[in-house]
Amino acid sequence: MPSIAAPVALVESLQCRMQMWMRATAVCQKQQGNWQILYEHISVPFNPETSQAVFTLNP
Template sequence: MNAQTQIRSLIDTYRQAVMAKDVEKVMALYADDIVSFDAVKALQFKGKEAYRAHWQECMEMCPGPHIFEFHEVDIVSSQEIAFAHWLAHCGGTNEKGETQACWMRVTACYRQEAGLWQIVHEHWSAPFDMTSGATLFNLEP
């Protein structure tokens, strides 16, 4: 199996684990030295434990079904390093039964060690209006 196929499989495993709200399965995909620029709450998360706490909180925020759809996935890889980016439609159902979702931009970096690909960096973001400072959650591809 080539690197791009392996990364595509990892991305699909990641998406399925989030949909299943399986924090342990999500965390198994990250390197211990993960640095994430997530779009929620903090400027950055360093290390698995900090990011695990964040993921656990995210799962609890939406007790209903999750939305986690990936579009326009593009992967560039070598033997040891890979990069991917995509548009993600993500969100979930809150305790009132309301669906809350938006489109985000995602970039992920992967490193292969001892035959195992892991996520070493992730960046989730949403565009914003520079004049008002408002996040543009209503944009669609």
């Protein structure tokens, strides 16, 4: 059975009175029968021309 996992999720958020999509990535490792998060990252899409976050995109 694997002892490292790296799930990636596309998450829809409805908080702050606006709908937005973000990507969540985590790297987990199983140690002594328990899973622990080693790394976690959350990001939103951005416009490469302006380097600004874009909250109006849909997947």
